[in-house]
Amino acid sequence: MDNAAAVSTLVLAAVIHSTFVIERTFPATPQRVFAALADPVKKRRWFAESDAKGVESFEMDFRVGGRETTRFVMVGGPESRQMRITNETTYLDIQQDRRVVLAYSMAFGEHRFSVSLATFELRPTGAGTELRFTEQSAFFEGGDGLERRKEGWQKLLDSLGKYLSAGEA
Secondary structure, eight states, X not given: OOHHHHHHHHHHHTOEEEEEEEEEEESSOHHXXXXXXXXXXXXXXXXXXXXXXXXXXXEEOOSTTOEEEEEEXXXXXXXXXXXXXXXXXXXXXXXXXXXXXXXXXXXXXXEEEEEEEEEEEEEEETTEEEEEEEEEEEEOTTOOHHHHHHHHHHHHHHHHHHHHHTTOO
């Protein structure tokens, strides 16, 4: 094996692929849940804003082929330092009140550490809406990994639930 092939093999070996599913039931109609995913003002409230991160920018063009970019600073973490993170999203499939499929990448500064395909599926239930979130990820060197990503999405979906329960959507 020559040096170029060895380097290529090392880079490929560093990518970790993972899939996870999170399910939630919200006491809101599919229309209200979908609106919280689709409306930039509503999504910013539950998705981008929190005590743990300062939003530097949030732009959203919710349509197939549209893009969303979020830039924020996470405060704390293992080294108690500020981390600038960029999340760049492209919307791939949108079915009104039923489904949103998107692809997104995350980066620390200029270092991209993951790319993901994520699907939000909405189903009406007697109690409101069942949301099924599925993510398929590729984590690169320095990536957050499956457990931290899943924990992050659990917190985000908890935030969505609080937002919907407050009657804001």
